[in-house]
Amino acid sequence: MDLLEQIADRLVDAEVPPVPERFEAGVRRKLHPRLLASHVVEFAVFAMATGLWHMATALVAAVQYTLVGSWPAANGWMAGQPSIPADGDDRGPAAGGPDGRQE
Secondary structure, three states: OOHHHHHHHHHHHOOOOOOOOOHHHHHHHHHHHHHHHHHHHHHHHHHHHHHHHHHHHHHHHHHHHHHHOOOOOOOOOOOOOOOOOOOOOOOOHHHOOOOOOOO
């Protein structure tokens, strides 16, 4: 008989005391307000900040497009965001666009 079977046999015969009557009330009183507070802080700090950053990025790009006539460069402060070439050819390199050289 291996160690896990011995432990399982001991647990089968073990007496488990009943849950105290006021246990759930204590959990609700202590844990629930803390969980709510942590969710509110997490949303206010992280989710709102991320949403505002993405909204600001989109608004700045729209203002730049309005004033200059081109989208921000992909290697600028908006790195990782898709950009449209200034010459209007939006096919991209895979479809034989400006850098695709499939002519």
